Amino acid sequence: MATEEWQARCAALWDRLDDVDRDDFVQAMKDLAAECDPGDPVALFEVGGAHDSTGYTEAAVGYYERAVAAGLSGVRRRRVSIQMASSLRETGDPERALAILAEERGRGSDEYDGAVAMCEALTLAKLGRDREGLAVALIALAPTLPRYQRSTVNYARALIGEAPR
Incomplete structure (x- = not known):
């Protein structure tokens, strides 16, 4: 142990x-x-x-x-998902990487949410889905902005054809 x-x-x-x-x-x-x-x-x-x-x-x-x-378990469980998804993205299995990240997002929220979004954005870009990747990155960034959070999220959603909220 x-x-x-x-x-x-x-x-x-x-x-x-x-x-x-x-x-x-x-x-x-x-x-x-x-x-x-x-x-x-x-x-x-x-x-x-x-x-x-x-x-x-x-x-x-x-x-x-x-x-x-x-x-x-614990924070290492969250980190292993990020690290494994990144490794899979770089070794030719980006679809599996996206599945791992989606499962991880479903586990809850913590200080690693931005890292999960970063890895997802890069994986989407690897798959040629740059607009989706940019949207994921912008949505993750929005809460850290001093202003324009709502606008940023709406612009990000528009990138992928979703209506503003």
């Missing part, structure tokens, strides 16, 4: 990502994960992230899938 001490060492390893050879980083994360049970969802998630962050995107997907199957 990933203890608080283990998670602190994991965070310290992530802090060194830019200072370590990518293969050494992945191996260090695997070594750290080996201290946990083989099916520990947090350890699987972290190894997947290590692969993803170092350019081994295809390998990351398998770790992410195993982490979800092992019961990954």
Whole structure:
């Protein structure tokens, strides 16, 4: 099980990502994960992230899938959906990425809503659905604007042929 001490060492390893050879980083994360049970969802998630962050995107997907199957929960569950969808988008399965993001949106709302929208917008663009992607991005941006929130959402909806509200 990933203890608080283990998670602190994991965070310290992530802090060194830019200072370590990518293969050494992945191996260090695997070594750290080996201290946990083989099916520990947090350890699987972290190894997947290590692969993803170092350019081994295809390998990351398998770790992410195993982490979800092992019961990954909390904020990491939200993050794995974003990261896996991004990986799938980049490795040739953007339709599956959209499905994962749609499922994730249905799980609720939190501080990662913007990241979900960002990933969805990029995935739609990858599929040649740029106007839909722009609409998703604008709708996500609207709440952060000091004014023009309603107008921004209406303009975004118009991009995809929806009537203003």
